[in-house]
Amino acid sequence: MTTIAIDGPAAAGKGTLSRLIADAYGFHHLDTGLTYRAVAKALLDAGLPLDDEAVAVRSASEIDLSGLDRAVLSAHGIGEAASKIAVMPAVRRALVEAQRSFARKAPGTVLDGRDIGTVVCPDAKVKLYVTASPEVRARRRYDEMAAGGVQAEFATVLADIERRDARDMGRADSPLKPASDAHLIDTSTMGIEAAFQAARAIIDAALK
Ligand code: DC
Secondary structure, eight states, X not given: OEEEEEEOOTTSSHHHHHXXXXXXXXXXEEETHHHHHHHHHHHHHTTOOTTOHHHHHHXXXXXXXXXXXXXXXTOHHHHXXXXXXXXXXXXXXXXXXXXXXXXXXXSEXXXXXXXXXXXIOTTOSEEEEEEOOHHHHHHHHHHHHHHTTOOOOHHHHHHHHHHHHHHHHHOSSSOXXXXXXXXXXXXXXXXXXXXXXXXXXXXXXXXX
C-alpha cells in the first residue's frame, strides 16, 4: 500500500495540494485536520469547555471518517478550537488509530495534517512538508476571507496564524515539524500549479 504523508502549518496550501495529488494518483484522501475539527465541534455544540478530556476522547473514539463535512467544519472558530483540543494525548491516540486504519486503504492514500510523517505514518512512501512564510499564509487567508465577503484586519489574521503555529509547533505531544526524511516545498513564491509539479516530480521518483 502506498501512503503519501503531507504536513505543514495552517494555510500553506497543503489541503489543495493533497487533493490534487490524490486525484492524480487515484488515491483516497484524508484531511486529518477535519478529525480534530469534528471533535472540537462536538465540544462547542455541547457548550463544554475545550479541555473536557472525557467528552473529547469519547467523541474521538466514535469518529466516522465518512461523515466529515468540510463545509461545516471549515469555520475559523472551529480551527482555533481544534488546535486547542489537539494538545490532549488521549484525543490524539484515538484519532491517530482511525487515521492509521484509513491509511491502509487500497490502492493508496494521501493523508495531510501536522504529524503524518512523524507519528501517524512514519513508514510513508513519500513525505512532503509544505510551508510558506507567515505573512504569505496570512495574505492568502485574508484574500480568501475578503472573497467570501468577510471583513478582517490583516494584522489580526497574521496574529491568528502566528498563534496557531506556536500552539501546533510548541505542544509536547506530536508537535508540528518536518520528518527527517521529508521533502520541503516552500510555497511562499510558488503558485499551486508549480507546487503540484514539484510534488509530482518527488512522488514519481519515489514510486519508480
Ligand atoms: O489543518 P487544520 O487547520 O484543519 O487543523 C486544525 C487543527 O487541528 C490544527 O491547528 C492542529 C490540529 N491538527 C493536529 O494536531 N494534527 C493533525 N494531524 C491535523 C490537525
